[in-house]
Amino acid sequence: MGNGTPIGRVRGVGSAHHGAQHWLVQRFTAVGNLVSVLFLVISLLMLPNLSYGTVSGWMSDPLPAFMMALLVISTFWHARLGLQVLVEDYVHDLGLRFATVMLLNIAAVAGAGFGLFCIIRLALAAPALAPALTGAA
Amino acid sequence: MLVSILHRVSGDGMALVGLGVLLWWLGALAGGAESYATFASVMGSPIGYVVLIGLTWAFFNHMSSGIRHFVLDMGAGYELTTNRMFSMVSIASGLLLTLAFWAVILLK
Numbered sequence: 001m002g003n004g005t006p007i008g009r010v011r012g013v014g015s016a017h018h019g020a021q022h023w024l025v026q027r028f029t030a031v032g033n034l035v036s037v038l039f040l041v042i043s044l045l046m047l048p049n050l051s052y053g054t055v056s057g058w059m060s061d062p063l064p065a066f067m068m069a070l071l072v073i074s075t076f077w078h079a080r081l082g083l084q085v086l087v088e089d090y091v092h093d094l095g096l097r098f099a100t101v102m103l104l105n106i107a108a109v110a111g112a113g114f115g116l117f118c119i120i121r122l123a124l125a126a127p128a129l130a131p132a133l134t135g136a137a
Numbered sequence: 138m139l140v141s142i143l144h145r146v147s148g149d150g151m152a153l154v155g156l157g158v159l160l161w162w163l164g165a166l167a168g169g170a171e172s173y174a175t176f177a178s179v180m181g182s183p184i185g186y187v188v189l190i191g192l193t194w195a196f197f198n199h200m201s202s203g204i205r206h207f208v209l210d211m212g213a214g215y216e217l218t219t220n221r222m223f224s225m226v227s228i229a230s231g232l233l234l235t236l237a238f239w240a241v242i243l244l245k
Binding site for chain 2: 030041115117
């Protein structure tokens with residue numbers, strides 16, 4: 001960022017012209033959240049109880065596992081976009097803002113990755129590991 | 138303005154607290170019966186209930202005002218009386234759905 005000419009003072013600071021894309025993806029993932037979180041909410045209401053066996057058995061079925069994987073991707077993506085707006089509104093120092101958005105990106109990808117790993121482990125390894133996981137002989 | 142503030146509070150609250158609880162829940166399930174029991178005992182404590190009920194409200198509130206956003210994005214609902222009514226409905230439905238959800242869970 002220069003400090004001489006007017007263009008030098010604003011270059012690199014203003015819009016990156018990605019605003020429309022950000023806005024659209026926020027809407028796309030909002031619809032994904034609406035469908036997938038309502039699936040989770042209704043499933044929790046319909047399960048007979050919330051014991052370990054019931055919930056892990058539910059999650060290891062293909063459809064719930066698939067919907068929970070979509071939920072993790074959609075919610076973490078949506079949260080990344082929403083928190084970015086929060087940071088851009090309240091963190092005014094440009095260097096600090098860059099660092100915060102960078103950490104936000106890393107945390108969102110790492111969090112989603114961990115969530116997906118857990119779901120895949122339950123969905124794929126559960127039949128073989130079921131006795132060990134539930135503590136049954 | 139209140140709807141806008143609540144939309145941001147509930148959204149960022151879920152992003153910062155809710156996703157953490159979600160990952161803990163998934164990690165506890167993947168870890169086995171023992172780790173799930175730890176998660177369940179923390180969430181069954183008074184503070185756990187406050188967090189879970191707060192997150193439930195955050196979801197239903199954010200969902201209600203989010204649907205309002207979709208309607209406004211389509212260019213509808215800008216008349217003063219309609220806009221005012223939709224704002225109040227979005228706050229009320231967030232609270233009512235939270236109440237209904239916990240009524241079903243606790244009365245089961």
